[in-house]
Structure formats: C-alpha cells, structure tokens
Amino acid sequence: MTASVDDQPAEPLLRVTDLAKRFGDREVLRDVTFEVPRGSVQVLLGPSGSGKSTLIRCLNGLETIDGGRIEFGGATVVDATGLADRHPSRRALARRARAQEDAWRPLRTRIGMVFQSYDLFPNRTVAENIRLAPLKVQHRDRDEVDADMDRLLDRVQMGDYRDAYPRELSGGQRQRVAIVRALAMRPELMLFDEITASLDPEMVRGVLEILLDLARDDMTMIVVTHEMEFARRIADTVLFLDGGVIAERAGGAEFFDHPRTDRARAFLESMAPLE
C-alpha cells in the first residue's frame, strides 16, 4: 500500500462500513465492512447465494442499501447508519431509493462495471458502443475518446473490430468490448461480476489475462469469480462471503494456502482444483 508524504496510510478509494441490504424481510448482507486501497485487487468469493452480486451492485448504486455507509474517494456517498426501521413503508423505501440514486449519480462514470452478460447495444458497432458514454455522458472531446478507444481495443486484441456489430463477435470478443467500454470512461474503480461465467472454456483465459494486465497497471478492482487459479493470481485480498457476512478476509495466497474456517475450506474443496 502506498503511504502519503507524512507517512499516514493513504485514504482508501472505497470504504464500506457495516453495510446491510434487505430484500423484504430477508437480510442478504449484514455488517459488511472492508476497504479498497487504491491500486488493489479485492476478490470476492463465496458459495452461490452468499450475496456477492448483491454486494457488487450496492457498490455502484444499482441496489439501495438499508444500513451502513459507503465512502468513495474520501467522501461519504450514502450514509444509511441511521436507518433503524426494519419494516419501512413502501413510501419510505421509495424515498430511500431516490435519495441514494441521487447520491450515486455524480459517481456513475467514476466506477465501471462489467457483468456476466455483455449488454452491448446490438444495433451499434463496437466503436459506437464504446464512444457512447464518454461522448454523451462525459461530454469529452471526440478525438480524445477515439484515441483512448483505439489504444484500449489494441490492448485487448480487438483493434480490427471497430466497425463490427456485436452479433458478429464471439462471446469472448463481446466481453472484451464490454471491458473496453467500461474502461473508456476512465473509471477509478472497476467492478467485475462473474465476467467469464457464460463463456466457452477456451475464451475464459484470454478475458482473465486482460484483468491480470489491468492489475499490473494498478487498476483498482473488485472481482467476483469462480476461477480459483485466477483468483489466487490476482487477489491482493480475498473477501470470503458466506450467508451475507464476510466470514473470512485474508491475503490472496494466505486464503488459498491456509483457509482458517471450515466453511472456507469446504468452499475451496467444492471448487475445481487449482491447475
């Protein structure tokens, strides 16, 4: 971790404190507390249904939170610590959602996200898909956006596909374009949720190599994956989510070599063996 001039630890890019999330009466996340130092890679692991996707979605405002606090870049985005009411009315929930949506809006372009399903616009070319948000949302200069785009497409070996339509691409190629589209906004934080889960096995490695490359460039990332060898290689920290709580937190190699809890051990045994 980098230290500032006066040797104080640097402010983390993201700080999550006691986050809680409910769907109706079901609490799917509780007491979730962690920090994401700038330039670090946090890998989120856990059994199916443990809350990984929900947590990722809470971290860019796609879900309303019902308790706790999220700070980004040293400023509080959402503070739900005072929300003690466990059975809010519909109206109160709608108000909460609106207020949090407003709070996230200015951060929309500072946090990039790539999902399992590449949601490219089918009737737009690769280049049009990538340019859209930088031009229309960020109002950036076209030449600058194109220069970014060309550099990023070359980096993921997609330089020859600027004018292709998504239907003309393989799943792995579409996912590369989805990554470039997110990076073209120059985000400070990237969220990746199971981005290889719907790819054919032969496409997986190429996409994961892109993330390893980004990590080498000190991109700050939170990554949900079921690829254990990749997780081990990329993780600065593993957050093991189980039943909506962070049941274990450890350095990458430490988690894989010495899982402390039975649940973490059982989880690792249930996954494909490391190559």
Ligand SMILES: Nc1ncnc2c1ncn2[C@@H]1O[C@H](COP(=O)(O)OP(=O)(O)OP(=O)(O)O)[C@@H](O)[C@H]1O
């Ligand atoms: N919109 C929703 N409404 C109600 N319950 C939901 C909703 N989204 C998720 N859940 C529930 O929250 C829990 C956590 O789901 P989530 O998708 O975050 O888990 P996950 O760890 O990402 O699982 P997986 O590895 O299978 O993708 C699950 O029990 C799920 O059924």
